Amino acid sequence: MEARTQVDRIYQQLLEAIVRGDIAPNERLRESELSTELGISRGPLREALHRLESRRLVRKVPHVGAQVVGVDRQELIELYQIRENLESLACELAAKHMTDEALQELGAVLVRHERYLDDQNDQFYIQQEGDLDFHFNIIQASGNRWLISLLCDELYQRVRMFRFQSAHRRGRPRQALEEHQRIFEALQQRDGELASLLMKRHIRSARRVLEQTTEETLL
């Protein structure tokens, strides 16, 4: 797990800290402070911050400084709109290109996820990662490099951050799992059109929940 360069290491470290909320949204990031804290000089730190800015997790203002981005519900909704369209595409492509091994692995993810729901039905972290694993696997199977990079590297970090911030168990874990299973079946039958449709509907349902949630309940 050794990163080959300090920038990579620091970037990963800060990314995780921000996503998990260890560094709070809107918190100011002072370069000298952070660099001494992390035991490096300002050079690499600046490059890491720059990268976080590109990934939209940090906002920089010239000559003023950097701060962690905030969270607002509207943005999350916008993200989900995009996911609806990109992940349905991912399903369409995955149905064509997915290897049998990948399909098998996807099934295993579902089984694990179900077991998590039964066993430790309150573990937020595990539950979230189980959910995301399913989506990740499909995206990877699409074979579209841009799609993979956009969704996994950019959108999903932000989605994870939101979920940590809202610190709520997802509203409908059981139903979500069932929808996952349907999508899986469609993929098994190589029915890209159906899988695509189901995925779109799956994410749209989640978005609807968001839209109907009042600010105070969620954020």
Place this chain on the structure above:
Amino acid sequence: MEARTQVDRIYQQLLEAIVRGDIAPNERLRESELSTELGISRGPLREALHRLESRRLVRKVPHVGAQVVGVDRQELIELYQIRENLESLACELAAKHMTDEALQELGAVLVRHERYLDDQNDQFYIQQEGDLDFHFNIIQASGNRWLISLLCDELYQRVRMFRFQSAHRRGRPRQALEEHQRIFEALQQRDGELASLLMKRHIRSARRVLEQTTEETLL
């Protein structure tokens, strides 16, 4: 047009140079060489390169260096697949949110584009920018910040780069314009569903052309 910081300025400069092909694909980018050439020190240059890497226009290998990314047809096709889905979404949203002023401006873009086609029917650059203007306007009108950023900042730079590289006039400019006009009409009538469909078909047609073009003809 003064950038507030050297990094911004250098970034813009390199971005344009790469997109327009003044710096060739796969060309190696040596830090000291570039920095002296641009009259700055390596610090800001490195940050600019980092940013270009995030935007997928430059590839960096630790301890080895940076080089401009290459171009391959398959990647362009993958990009168009994504555009199909994201820009159709943009149409759907734009039909809802677009102001009358924005609609008027979009119409003006079309008129200009048509005139360009008539007058200087070989000017590649003008033609391309006219085409892109139309798409940009709709994306902006969607009001979805992530959508705007993803398409305009990330995907389109790469699309432009490909077009400059292939150095061919687009195959079907006249037909493309007509399709634009249809999309415009749908937006005028606030028919998001139709506009979305037409945009999807519009981009798909372009992709089909790409898919049927042999390597040698295009790249």
Place this chain on the structure above:
DNA sequence: TATCCTTCTATTGTAGACAATCTATGGAAG
């Protein structure tokens, strides 16, 4: 008392020097 200006401090932006790493060249051994 409120407002404007000046000065000062904290923080970011930039430059240049040093350390760590990779690649290529050349020679020695099989």
Place this chain on the structure above:
DNA sequence: CTTCCATAGATTGTCTACAATAGAAGGATA
């Protein structure tokens, strides 16, 4: 002649010091 290793050069990664800028504090004036 080929393969391997060692050394040298070039290039990137990192650190420290300095310059430039923004924002805050404090005083002077109306």
